[in-house]
Amino acid sequence: MAKHRGRGFSAIEYPTGMNQGGDPSQAWIKMKPDGRVDVFAGTVDIGQGSKTVHTQIVADTLGVPYDWVTMDNSNTDSSPLCTGTFASRGTFIGGNAVAVAAERVRERLLEIAARELEIDPSDLEVSDGEVRAKGAPDRKLGVGDVAAAATWTHGELITGSGAWMKPYSAPDPDTGECDPHAAISYAACVADVEVDDETGEVRVLKLIQVYDVGHAINPTLVEGQIEGGAMMGLGLGLLEATYPYYPALDHRGDQFGSYLAPSTKDLPEFDNVILEYPSSEGPFGAKAIGEMANNAQPAAICSAIYDAVGVWVTECPATPERVLRALERRSEPRREGKRIVFDEDLSVRSVSATGGEGFLAVDG
Amino acid sequence: MSLIINGAEYELASPPLTSLLNVLREEVGLLSPKAGCQQGGCGTCTVLIDGEPRRACLTPLGAIEGAAITTVEGLGDPRNLSPVQAAFHEHYAAQCGFCTPGMMMAATGLLARRPDATRDDVLEALAGHFCRCTGYVKIVDAVLSAAAGRVDTTRPEPEAEPGEPSVVIPGSPA
Numbered sequence: 001m002a003k004h005r006g007r008g009f010s011a012i013e014y015p016t017g018m019n020q021g022g023d024p025s026q027a028w029i030k031m032k033p034d035g036r037v038d039v040f041a042g043t044v045d046i047g048q049g050s051k052t053v054h055t056q057i058v059a060d061t062l063g064v065p066y067d068w069v070t071m072d073n074s075n076t077d078s079s080p081l082c083t084g085t086f087a088s089r090g091t092f093i094g095g096n097a098v099a100v101a102a103e104r105v106r107e108r109l110l111e112i113a114a115r116e117l118e119i120d121p122s123d124l125e126v127s128d129g130e131v132r133a134k135g136a137p138d139r140k141l142g143v144g145d146v147a148a149a150a151t152w153t154h155g156e157l158i159t160g161s162g163a164w165m166k167p168y169s170a171p172d173p174d175t176g177e178c179d180p181h182a183a184i185s186y187a188a189c190v191a192d193v194e195v196d197d198e199t200g201e202v203r204v205l206k207l208i209q210v211y212d213v214g215h216a217i218n219p220t221l222v223e224g225q226i227e228g229g230a231m232m233g234l235g236l237g238l239l240e241a242t243y244p245y246y247p248a249l250d251h252r253g254d255q256f257g258s259y260l261a262p263s264t265k266d267l268p269e270f271d272n273v274i275l276e277y278p279s280s281e282g283p284f285g286a287k288a289i290g291e292m293a294n295n296a297q298p299a300a301i302c303s304a305i306y307d308a309v310g311v312w313v314t315e316c317p318a319t320p321e322r323v324l325r326a327l328e329r330r331s332e333p334r335r336e337g338k339r340i341v342f343d344e345d346l347s348v349r350s351v352s353a354t355g356g357e358g359f360l361a362v363d364g
Numbered sequence: 365m366s367l368i369i370n371g372a373e374y375e376l377a378s379p380p381l382t383s384l385l386n387v388l389r390e391e392v393g394l395l396s397p398k399a400g401c402q403q404g405g406c407g408t409c410t411v412l413i414d415g416e417p418r419r420a421c422l423t424p425l426g427a428i429e430g431a432a433i434t435t436v437e438g439l440g441d442p443r444n445l446s447p448v449q450a451a452f453h454e455h456y457a458a459q460c461g462f463c464t465p466g467m468m469m470a471a472t473g474l475l476a477r478r479p480d481a482t483r484d485d486v487l488e489a490l491a492g493h494f495c496r497c498t499g500y501v502k503i504v505d506a507v508l509s510a511a512a513g514r515v516d517t518t519r520p521e522p523e524a525e526p527g528e529p530s531v532v533i534p535g536s537p538a
Binding site (some may be wrong): 046047048049220221224227228229230231232255256257261263264265267270 | 400401403405406456458459460461486487488490491492493494496497498499500501502504
């Protein structure tokens with residue numbers, strides 16, 4: 001009876017912008033007469049930070065400070081449509097939509113600035129809230145001045161709308177070949193676990209996780225997704241089960257506590273690595289992180305259990321019961337009148353009912 | 365029945381068996397304590413009762429006559445955050461935010477009791493508080509930095525008043 005340590009790993013790929021022909025996000029942006037920017041987009045921020053990321057995308061594309069940009073996704077009536085916050089599409093598809101809209105606002109802004117500065121729009125650039133002539137940075141105008149000129153001098157509104165959707169790629173009828181998704185994120189997870197072969201309990205000691213997200217527009221939020229996803233994945237690997245005989249309602253838990261989810265006491269040591277191999281399709285090269293963040297851990301944990309005690313738990317979560325059953329299956333079958341004892345190396349010894357002893361098998 | 369809530373005395377009309385959570389949310393109108401599982405399991409309704417973190421959903425009003433209650437509304441305001449609030453803000457310790465009020469009250473209770481709390485103290489104090497977004501990492505980091513006094517609680521830049529643009533509108537007739 002002992003605790004055994006093991007290490008396992010898993011690698012995953014996760015597609016974004018999938019080929020389902022009809023998964024759009026739309027955005028509309030207008031500039032106030034003082035240069036501040038209102039973004040109307042339907043993508044809902046459920047805490048993952050899409051509002052922050054979209055604000056960054058708009059601010060960077062337009063060349064204005066972050067603080068000037070306000071996201072309004074307060075309701076689906078006043079905002080353009082977004083198919084939804086799912087499938088890790090918030091940054092990739094929603095972000096592309098606001099980027100396209102911001103690009104058009106930028107073009108309109110330069111058009112008005114061109115009239116004011118009497119310079120061709122193609123010779124202008126905008127950054128840090130100022131429109132400047134390329135190569136002649138002294139010829140400049142604040143974005144607020146341009147917006148004011150549009151409003152009060154020219155009687156126009158600086159605005160732009162955009163949308164993004166992966167064009168449908170029809171599969172070849174013979175080979176099935178098509179362009180299945182717009183970008184693929186990659187990840188790998190290494191899990192260090194400790195398995196108690198007496199109780200079947202598994203503890204995750206450390207998770208090393210590497211995510212290629214294309215470009216981390218907001219690295220702290222990406223890290224939040226990695227850590228949050230890891231604890232969900234740890235729950236899927238070890239704790240969280242639908243009730244027995246699902247979907248039959250028998251034996252369903254009726255208390256909050258009958259569904260086990262990880263707490264601070266299950267917190268392993270984390271080592272997060274973010275890789276950036278940009279996508280040609282995503283905003284600023286970004287790919288996806290959302291849902292993929294809880295995919296790799298269950299497989300890595302089960303591999304680590306195998307490394308620790310030499311048995312595969314093939315059904316998640318790897319509850320103590322499943323671990324013990326796997327250990328038992330690995331041993332000689334239980335015989336009438338005999339007690340089976342596991343020693344530290346999991347070799348098997350039998351003790352007869354009369355106290356006599358004899359080795360049945362040693363399973364390395 | 366009376367309670368001192370965030371420093372102000374309240375005379376309450378709710379019957380004595382009403383849960384403190386319902387009193388705070390329905391009668392007093394303080395919405396920071398959240399109604400999560402309402403079985404004492406999730407921790408998001410946690411408030412301080414005479415300085416101790418307690419589940420408001422399991423506490424009948426009649427049991428705490430005259431007690432001093434603190435909710436997140438009593439910790440600080442947007443321009444003057446409490447150390448725990450400032451640390452949560454700095455460390456990105458909230459995602460969806462539903463568990464945040466309970467986490468903050470438990471952390472505030474812990475740091476009042478044990479200002480030099482260790483990582484194990486923090487893990488223990490927050491063990492009954494479920495968070496499904498953050499993986500707890502940034503929450504624990506935030507509480508530890510508040511314990512170490514490594515947070516700036518002042519917010520020097522005032523937010524723009526509504527209707528009063530922070531940027532002067534050049535060329536406007538106004």
